[in-house]
Amino acid sequence: xxxxxxTSATSAASDRAxxxxxxxxxxxxxxxxxxxxxxxxxxxxxxxxxxxxxxxxGRVQNTARGVEIxxxxxxxxxxAFDEHLLASLPRAALVRKLSSEPMPPTGRTQxxxxxxxxxxxxxxxxxxxxxxxxxxxxxxxxxGDHRHNYPFTSxxxxxxxxxVIRTMPFERPxxxxxxxxxxxxxxAEYTRPGDRRFxxxxxxxxxxxxxxxFISNEGNTKHHGENALHAAMDLLRTGRILGLKGLGxxxxxxxxxxxxxxxxxxxxKLRHAKPLAVMAATLEDALQLAxxxxxxxxxxxxxxxxxxxxxxxxxxxxxxxIHPHLNSVGLMRPTTPLHAMLARGFPRPLVCTSANLxxxxxxxxxxxxxxxxxxxxxxxLHHNREIVRPIDDxxxxxxxxxxxxxxxxxxxxxxxxxxxxxxPILALGGYLKSAMAWSNGSQCALGPHLGDLETVPAxxxxxxxxxDMLHLYRFRPRLLVHDLHPxxxxxxxxxxxxxxxxxxxxxHAHVAASxxxxxxxxxxxxxxxxxxxxxxxxxxxxxGEFLLCAxxxxxxxxxLRPFRLPGNETAIREPWRIALSVFSQLESSPETTDIPxxxxxxxxxxxxxxxxxxxxxSPVTSSAGRLFDAAAAMILGISHSExxxxxxxxxxxxxxxxxxxxxxxxxxxxxxxxxxxRPLFAGLLADRRRGNDxxxxxxxxxxxxxxxxxxxCRRWRNLxxxxxGGVFQNxxxxxxxxxxxxxxxxxxxxxxxxxxxxxxxxxxxQLAIASSKLR
Numbered sequence: 001x002x003x004x005x006x007t008s009a010t011s012a013a014s015d016r017a018x019x020x021x022x023x024x025x026x027x028x029x030x031x032x033x034x035x036x037x038x039x040x041x042x043x044x045x046x047x048x049x050x051x052x053x054x055x056x057x058g059r060v061q062n063t064a065r066g067v068e069i070x071x072x073x074x075x076x077x078x079x080a081f082d083e084h085l086l087a088s089l090p091r092a093a094l095v096r097k098l099s100s101e102p103m104p105p106t107g108r109t110q111x112x113x114x115x116x117x118x119x120x121x122x123x124x125x126x127x128x129x130x131x132x133x134x135x136x137x138x139x140x141x142x143x144g145d146h147r148h149n150y151p152f153t154s155x156x157x158x159x160x161x162x163x164v165i166r167t168m169p170f171e172r173p174x175x176x177x178x179x180x181x182x183x184x185x186x187x188a189e190y191t192r193p194g195d196r197r198f199x200x201x202x203x204x205x206x207x208x209x210x211x212x213x214f215i216s217n218e219g220n221t222k223h224h225g226e227n228a229l230h231a232a233m234d235l236l237r238t239g240r241i242l243g244l245k246g247l248g249x250x251x252x253x254x255x256x257x258x259x260x261x262x263x264x265x266x267x268x269k270l271r272h273a274k275p276l277a278v279m280a281a282t283l284e285d286a287l288q289l290a291x292x293x294x295x296x297x298x299x300x301x302x303x304x305x306x307x308x309x310x311x312x313x314x315x316x317x318x319x320x321x322i323h324p325h326l327n328s329v330g331l332m333r334p335t336t337p338l339h340a341m342l343a344r345g346f347p348r349p350l351v352c353t354s355a356n357l358x359x360x361x362x363x364x365x366x367x368x369x370x371x372x373x374x375x376x377x378x379x380x381l382h383h384n385r386e387i388v389r390p391i392d393d394x395x396x397x398x399x400x401x402x403x404x405x406x407x408x409x410x411x412x413x414x415x416x417x418x419x420x421x422x423x424p425i426l427a428l429g430g431y432l433k434s435a436m437a438w439s440n441g442s443q444c445a446l447g448p449h450l451g452d453l454e455t456v457p458a459x460x461x462x463x464x465x466x467x468d469m470l471h472l473y474r475f476r477p478r479l480l481v482h483d484l485h486p487x488x489x490x491x492x493x494x495x496x497x498x499x500x501x502x503x504x505x506x507x508h509a510h511v512a513a514s515x516x517x518x519x520x521x522x523x524x525x526x527x528x529x530x531x532x533x534x535x536x537x538x539x540x541x542x543x544g545e546f547l548l549c550a551x552x553x554x555x556x557x558x559x560l561r562p563f564r565l566p567g568n569e570t571a572i573r574e575p576w577r578i579a580l581s582v583f584s585q586l587e588s589s590p591e592t593t594d595i596p597x598x599x600x601x602x603x604x605x606x607x608x609x610x611x612x613x614x615x616x617x618s619p620v621t622s623s624a625g626r627l628f629d630a631a632a633a634m635i636l637g638i639s640h641s642e643x644x645x646x647x648x649x650x651x652x653x654x655x656x657x658x659x660x661x662x663x664x665x666x667x668x669x670x671x672x673x674x675x676x677x678r679p680l681f682a683g684l685l686a687d688r689r690r691g692n693d694x695x696x697x698x699x700x701x702x703x704x705x706x707x708x709x710x711x712x713c714r715r716w717r718n719l720x721x722x723x724x725g726g727v728f729q730n731x732x733x734x735x736x737x738x739x740x741x742x743x744x745x746x747x748x749x750x751x752x753x754x755x756x757x758x759x760x761x762x763x764x765x766q767l768a769i770a771s772s773k774l775r
Contacts, residue, residue, distance in 0.1 A: 026074075026075060027072060027073060027074060027075075027105040027107075028072065028073070028074070028075045028078045028102070028105065029058070029070065029071065029072035029078075029102065029103045029104060029105040029106070030069075030070070030071055030072075030078060030082070030100055030101065030102055030103060031068070031069070031070050031100070031101050031102075031103045032068070032069040032070075032071070032085070032098065032099070032100045033065060033066055033067070033068055033069075033097075033098070033099045033100075034066050034067040034068075034069070034095050034097075034098055035065065035066040035095070035096050035097040035098075035099075035123055035124070036066065036093075036094045036095045036096035036097065036125055036416070037092075037093060037094035037095075037096075037125045037127065037416065038066050038067045038089075038093050038094070038095060038124065038125070039062050039066070039067065039124055039125070039127050039168075039169060039170040040127025040130075040161040040170045040201065041090050041092045041093050041127065041156065041157070042090045042155075042156030042157060042199075042200070043067050043089055043090060043093050044060045044061070044062065044067060044113050044199055045113070045156060045193070045198045045199050046088050046089050046090055047060045047067070047069060047085070047088070047089075048060060048111060048112075048113055048193060048198070048199075049088070049193065050081060050084060050085065050088045051071055051081065051111040052111050052193065054073065054077040054080055054081055055073060055074075055077060055109075056071045056072065056073040056077055056078065056081060056111055057071070057072050057073060057107075057108030057109045057110055057111055058070040058071040058072050058108055058111050058112075059108075059111065059112050059113070059114050060111075060112075060113055060114070061113065061114045061115060061116060061118075061169075062115070062124070062168075062169035062170055062171060063118040063124065063169050064118045064119065064120050064121065064122045064123060064124060064168060064169060064474070065118075065120070065123040065124060066123055066124040067124075070103065071111075072103075072105045072106065072107075072108055073109075082100070085098075086098070090156070090157065092130075092157070092303060094125075096416065113199055115171050115173075118169060120474075121440060121441055121442040121474055121475070122168055122440060122442065122443070122472070122473050122474050122475075123442045123443055124168060124169060124170075125414070125416050125443070125445075126161075126162055126165065126168065126414050126445075126472070127161035127162065127165075127170055128161055128162050128304065128410075128411050128412060128413065128414075129159075129160050129161050129162050129163055129247050129248065129335075129391070129410050129411055130157065130158045130159060130161065130303045130304070130411065131158060131302075131303055131304065131305030131333065131334070131335045131336070131411065132153075132154075132158050132334060132335065132336055132337055132339075132340055133155065133157045133158035133303070135155065135157070135196065136153045136154060136155055136158055136337065137337070137340060139153055140153050140337045140340065140341065141344075146185065146205055146206075147205055147206070149226055149229070149341060150204075150205060150206045150209070150337065151210075151212050151229070151336065151337045151338035151341060151383070152204050152209045152210045152336075152337065152338070152383070152385065153204075153205075153337045154200065154202045154203055154204075154337075155196055155197050155200045155203060156196065156197065156198070156199070156200045157196075157303075158303065159200075159202040159203075160175075160176075160202055160247055160385075161202070162248075162389070162391060162410075162413075162414070163247055163248045163387050163388060163389060163390070163391060163410075164176040164177060164202065164385070164386070164387070164388055165388060165389075165472070166388055167471075167472065168472065170201060171201060172201040172202070175201060175202065175388075176385055176386040176387070176388055177201065177202050177204065177385070179385070179386070180204055180208055180209050180210060180385075181208065182204075182208055183205060183207040183208035185205060185207065186203060186204060186205050186207075186208055186209075189203065190203065206225075210383050210384050210385035211224060211225065211383065211384055212224070212225065212228045212229065212338065212381060212382065212383045213228055213381075213382050213383070213384075214227070214228035214229075214231040214232055214379060214380070214381050214382075215370075215379065215380050215382065216378070216379045216380075217370075217374060217377060217378055217379055217380070221379070228381060229338075229341055229342070229345070229381075231379075232244075232342060232379070232381045233342065233345045233346055235378060235379050236253060236254065236255055236342075236346055236350065237255075237346070239254070239255055239258045239260065239261035239264075240254070240261070240378040240379070241253070241254045241261070241264070241265055241268070241376065241377050241378050242254070242377065242378070242379055242380070242381060243355055243369060243370075243373060243376070243377030243379070243380040243381070244338070244339075244342070244352075244355075244380075244381045245364075245366065245369070245380075245381065245382050245383050245387075246335065246336065246338070246339065247335050247336055247387075247391075247410060248362070248364070248387065248390050248391035248392065248393070248409075248410045249354065249355065249362040249363060249364035249387060249390040249391065249392070250354075250355030250362070250363045250364060250369045250373070251352050251353060251354060251355050252265060252269065252351070252352075252353050252354070252355045252373075252376065252377060253279075253342070253350050253351060253352055254350065254351045255346075255348055255350065255351075256276075256278045256318050256319060256322060256348065256349040256350055256351045257317055257318060257319055257348045257349065258319060259319040259320060259321055261319075262276070262319040262321040262322060262351060263319075263321050265351065265353075265376075266321060268375060268376040269353070269356075269357060269358060269376055270357055270358040270359075271353075271358045272642050273324060273642035273643060273646060274642070274643050274646075275322065275323040275324075275326055275328075275329070275330060276321075276322050276323070276330075276351045276353045277307045277330040277331070277332055277351070277352050277353055277393065277395075278318065278322060278329060278330065278331055278332070278349050278350065278351060278352065279331075279332050279333070279334060279339065279343055279349065279350045279351075279352040280331055280332075280333065280343070280349050281334065281340070281343035281344050282333075283297060283300060283301060283333075285349065286300060286331045286333070288313065288317060289312065289313060289316070289317060289318060289329060289331060289349060290310035290311055290312055290313060290328075290329050290331055291310065291311045291312075291313055292308070292310045292331075293310075293398065293401075295398045295401050295402075295403065296308055296310050296398045299396055299398060299403050300331060300332075300333055301333070302411075303411065304394060304410070304411025304412050305332060305333050305334075305335045305410075305411055306332065306393065306394035306395060306396045306410075306411060306412065307330040307331065307332045307393050307394065307395045307396070307407075308330065308331055308332070308396055308397075308398075309328050309329070309330050309395065309396070309397040309398075309406070310328060310329060310331060310398075311327060311328055312326075312327055312328060312329040314327075316329075317349070318349065322351065325650045325653060326649060326650065326653045327653040328653065330395060332352060332393060335393075335410070335411075338381075338383070339352070352393075354392055354393070355369060355373055355376070355377070356373075357372070357373070357376070359452065359454055359455045359458065360372075360455055360457045360458060361390070361450070361451055361457055361458050361460075361461035362390050362391075362392055362451075363390075364387040364390035365387070366382050389465070389468055390461075391409050391410045391413070391448050392407065392409040392410060392448070392449055392451075393407075393409060393410050394407055394408060394409040394410050394411055394412045394413070394449075395407035395409075397729065397731060398731075399731045399734050399735060399751065399752065400734060400735050400738045400751055402751055402752075402753060403753070403754070404729070404751075404752045404753060404754075404756075404757065405752075405753070405754050405755065405756045405760070405761075406729055406756060406758070406760075407433070407449045407756065407760060408435065408446065408448060408449055408754075408755075408756050408760055408761075409448045409449045410448070412448075412754070413435075413446065413447060413448035413449070414445040414446065414447050414448065415445060415446040415754065415755070415764075416443065416444070416445055417437065417444040417445055417446055417516065417764055417767065417768075418444075418516070418519065419439065419444040419516070419767065419768060419771050420771065420775070421439075421441065421442060421443075422439045422441070422444070422770075422771045422774055422775070423439070423441060423478050423479070423774065424438075424439060424440055424441045424475040424476060424477045424478050424479075425438060425439045425477055425478070425479045425480075425481060425767060425770050425771075426438050426466070426470075426477035426479075426480055426481070427480075427481040427482075427763040427764075427766035427767040427770065428480065428481065428482045428483070428490035428491075428493070428494055428763065428766070429483070429490060429759065429760075429762045429763035429766070430483050430485075430488060430490065430506065430759040430762045430763075431452065431453050431454075431483070431485070431488040431489065431490065431759070432452045432453075432644060432759050433449060433451070433452065433756075433758055433759040433760045434449075434450045434451060434452065434453050434458075434462060434490070434759070434760075435447050435448060435449050435450055435756075435759075435760045435761075435762070435763055436450075436465070436466065436469070436763045437763035437764050437766065437767040438469060438473065438475070438477070438767070439767065439771070440473040440474060440475035441475060443473075444767060444771075445473075446755065446761070446763060446764045446767075447465070447469060447763070449760050450462055450465055453488070453489040453490065459489055462489070462490070463493075477499060478499065478500065479499065479500050479501070479502060479770060479774075480494045480497060480499050480500070480501045480502070481501075481502045481503075481504055481763075481766040481767065481769070481770045482494040482495075482501060482502075482503055482504070482766075483503070483504065483506055483509070483535065483762070483766075484503045484504065484505045484506060484535045484536075484537065485506065485534075485535035486535075491503075502769075502770055502773065504765070504766045504769050504770075505534070505535075505536070505537060505554070506531075506533075506534030506535055506542065506762070507527075507529035507531070507534050507542055507543075507545045507547060507725065508529075508547060508549065508554045508765070508769065509762045509763075509765030509766045509769065510527070510529045510531070510534075510724040510725050510757075510761070510762065510765055511525065511527025511529050511547050511549045511554065511722060511724055511765065512549065512764075512765035512766075512768040512769050512772075513724065513755050513761040513762065513764040513765030513768065514527060514722035514723070514724040514750055514752070514755070514757070514761075514765075515527070515549065515722060515750075515765075515768065516755065516764055516765065516768045517722075517750065517752075517753045517754065517755045518720075518722065518750040518753075520720060520722070520750065521551070521768060521772065522551075523550075523720060524548065524549070524550040524719055525548075525549050525550070525719060525720050525721070525722055526546060526547075526548055526549075526557075526713060526716050526719040526720070526721045526722075527545075527546070527547045527548075527549050527554075527721075527722050527724060528545075528546055528709055528712075528713070528721060528722070528723050528724070528725075528728075529545045529546075529547055529724050529725045530543065530544055530545070530624035530625070530723075530724075530725045530726075530727035530728065531543050531623070531624065531625055531725035531726040531727055531758065531759075532572070532623055532625030532626065532644060532645070532726060532727075533621075533623060533625070540562070540619065540620045540621065540622070541565070541619055541620065541621035541622070541623060542559070542621070542622055542623070543560075543621060543622055543623025543624055543625055543626065543725075544559055544560030544622045544623055544624035544627065544675070545558075545559055545622065546558035546559065546672075546673075546712050548716070548719070551772045552769050552772040552773045556672050557672050557673065557716070558667070558672050558673040558674065558675065558712045558715075559622045559672055559673075559674060559675070560622045560623070560624055560627060560674070560675050560677060561585075561622070561674045561675060561676050561677055561678070562620045562621060562622045563578075563581050563582055563585060563620070563621065563622075563626075563627075564581045564612050564615075564618035564619065564620055564621070565577070565578065565581065565618055565619055565620075565621055565626065566578075566580065566581050566608050566611040566612045566617065566618045567608070567611060567617065567618070568617070568618070568619055571626070571629075572626070572629070572641065572644070573640060573641055574639065574640055574641075575626075575629035575630060575632060575633040575638055575639070575640075575641055575647050576596070576598040576600060576633045576638075576639045577608050578626050578627075578629045578630040578633065579595070579629075579630040579631075579633040579634050580605060580608050580609060580612065581608075581612050581618070581630070582627075582630045582677070582681055583595065583681070584609060584612050585678060586678055586681060586682055586685075587678070587682070588682075594685050594688060594689050595634065595685075595688075596633070596634065596637040596639075598633065598637060598638075598639035599639060600639065624705075624725070624727045625645070625648065625726065625727055627677060628647060628648035628651060628727070629641070629647045629648065630681075631651060631681075631684065631698075631701050632647035632648060632650060632651040633647065634681075634684060634685075634688070635651065635654070635684065635688075635694050635697045635698055635701065636650060636651065636654060636694055636698075638650065645726065645729075648727070648730065651698050651701070651702075652698075652702070652730050652731070652732050652733070654694060654695055654698045655695060655698035655699040655701075655702055655732055656693065656695035656696055656698070656699050657699060657732070658699075659693075659695065659696040659699040659700065661696075661700050661703070662700050662703040662704040662706075662707055663679060663680040663681075663682075663683035663684065663700055663701070663704040664679040664680065664683065664704075665677065665679065665680045665704045665705070665707055665708035665711070666679060666711070667708070667711045667712055667715070673712065673715070675708045675711070675712065677708075680701070680704050680708075683700075683704075684697055684700075684701065687700070702730075702732050702733050702736060703736055705733055705736075706733060706736035706737045706740055707740070709737050710737065710740050710741070710744070713741075713747065717746070717747055718747075719747065720747060720748035720749065720750065721741070721747055721748070721749040721750070722749070722750040723737060723749070723750070723751055723752060723757070724752065724757050724761075725757060725758065726757065726758035726759065728751075728752050728757045729752070729757055729758055734751060734752070738751060
């Protein structure tokens with residue numbers, strides 16, 4: 001979206017230049033505004049260099065609106081500036097809008113970068129944190145360099161941004177770096193136009209910048225500077241756990257090849273099954289751990305430095321406890337010089353996971369991290385640069401050769417949304433994988449991942465982030481948008497406010513977010529919204545929906561055949577219950593020998609069959625996520641899930657992609673139409689009775705779902721289709737649907753992208769629907 005705007009800005013500049021009288025020697029002056037991702041990227045130094053090369057006078061400054069430029073000089077030079085402006089900017093800069101107007105010349109002959117207080121609504125995008133660049137990495141590795149082994153080396157192209165900003169525009173005095181005045185050496189670099197640190201706001205050196213300190217958990221061992229790094233690596237070599245203060249918060253590091261050490265980390269952190277991210281020092285090291293395709297390599301090397309999910313190599317060098325029962329592993333590159341030095345000095349890959357107890361938010365303050373995680377980390381590597389606001393690591397997965405945000409966070413958020421200017425609105429998202437979105441009246445953005453809102457500390461962090469964004473973006477909302485579910489914390493909080501409110505159905509928001517992703521908000525779209533849970537207007541649990549969406553309206557034109565959840569939320573943690581519920585609807589009940597026993601007594605299973613018949617204990621759902629749970633329980637014998645989506649992830653990992661065949665998955669003629677999964681599960685039972693390989697069954701299940709989706713889409717073949725909801729984080733299923741769409745359909749179809757397809761993107765859809773209603 002942004003690049004298209006940037007291209008049109010280039011054309012506009014060329015058109016203006018062509019309209020100017022050529023050869024004029026009369027002085028001219030222009031005022032230019034760049035709006036978009038233009039702060040914290042070296043844009044002003046680039047503009048300074050272009051203006052001075054052309055002997056132009058004037059000024060450039062960061063403001064609340066973006067980057068404002070005033071230039072004056074001979075007409076030919078002004079035209080040349082206009083023509084070359086966008087091409088001279090750093091590659092990372094994203095100009096969404098360029099405006100230019102004439103102004104009276106004042107006789108200036110010198111060009112300057114200025115910093116003056118600004119006010120008014122924030123139009124400029126918040127700059128994202130950027131991982132260590134190649135030039136800074138070379139410096140910290142160079143023994144002869146002034147910044148050799150300095151953990152806070154940065155420049156105009158890398159370093160902290162979002163996590164150190166106190167207020168906008170992005171200027172050093174308004175960041176956490178204001179606590180570290182320049183030494184003469186850094187001051188000279190900062191003011192020297194030819195230097196790559198010319199006006200680098202977060203730069204520092206060993207003489208004037210932040211410092212690291214190592215402290216044991218008992219507090220009786222302390223080291224500083226390089227000695228702190230050596231002590232940290234010595235600790236890691238013994239298999240112990242290091243608490244590291246990173247870019248957006250604390251992380252827990254441990255030897256990723258040491259099974260006992262990884263298990264100890266899991267037990268202490270109370271994270272018993274979720275996969276752990278692994279940091280590799282170089283791309284070559286990463287390729288020893290996962291078979292990354294070209295797009296995954298590009299994602300791994302990106303300045304946002306997300307955790308990239310790739311297919312794990314086999315046999316694996318990693319401890320089995322890193323990603324139990326999964327064939328994918330999350331890999332990240334060192335995000336800061338501190339990470340890079342630890343990764344370079346340690347001979348094996350390192351687990352690098354968020355420092356928090358399961359269900360609690362990321363720790364980011366020195367004293368609180370030590371206090372709350374004293375039973376988790378064996379020692380700490382602190383530093384004295386304040387983290388103004390915490391943020392988790394981003395997670396991406398390449399699906400159908402496209403980078404998909406699984407968790408939108410460090411380096412990627414806040415994400416600018418291509419919505420028209422609307423009145424100030426705050427969209428609160430959902431309950432799991434919470435994130436909020438907003439319009440401040442001048443721009444729209446989707447905020448970073450905040451986590452599940454199940455605990456008091458998580459809810460406190462949610463409200464703290466909310467107030468922080470209101471302050472940073474300078475607005476008070478006139479409308480709150482929330483999920484339809486009455487029990488969500490975000491809904492209940494909204495209902496306690498005196499501001500007008502708008503409730504948006506969960507799956508409608510998913511589809512709207514995907515429509516926004518593809519620029520289809522003005523089209524009628526068929527949205528396939530599949531996830532685990534969403535409250536329906538009829539009071540049932542939706543999750544396998546086909547919605548016809550146009551603007552603020554939607555119609556449910558098809559769904560998965562409903563079934564019951566015996567024991568309600570207990571069934572999510574115990575998927576064997578859902579399998580029994582599904583079996584109860586089959587025309588012929590399976591024999592006991594046809595289904596796994598899951599270690600569950602016959603009496604208990606009989607009791608659950610009885611619960612299925614009691615509506616008060618078994619709510620109705622059409623959830624695709626829960627259907628995955630039933631299939632995983634049946635095919636793999638899974639009885640318990642430690643976290644949302646675990647059973648589905650294991651089923652995807654188990655599938656033999658070379659296996660052929662699929663099960664009948666018909667579409668009924670009801671209104672709404674239903675995808676009837678009964679023949680599918682009857683086929684699964686028959687294959688199980690024959691003793692067929694579970695890997696084959698898992699693949700046939702995935703292919704059956706893809707055929708079922710296509711069966712519905714073909715009935716509305718005149719409409720574009722979007723795939724959304726957490727189920728489409730499943731690479732196998734999404735690529736099967738994409739392949740079938742390309743082979744047998746002329747329909748436009750949109751796959752997940754930078755807006756997370758799961759609940760992390762929900763708020764973007766809520767904001768889009770509110771925008772449509774207001775317009």
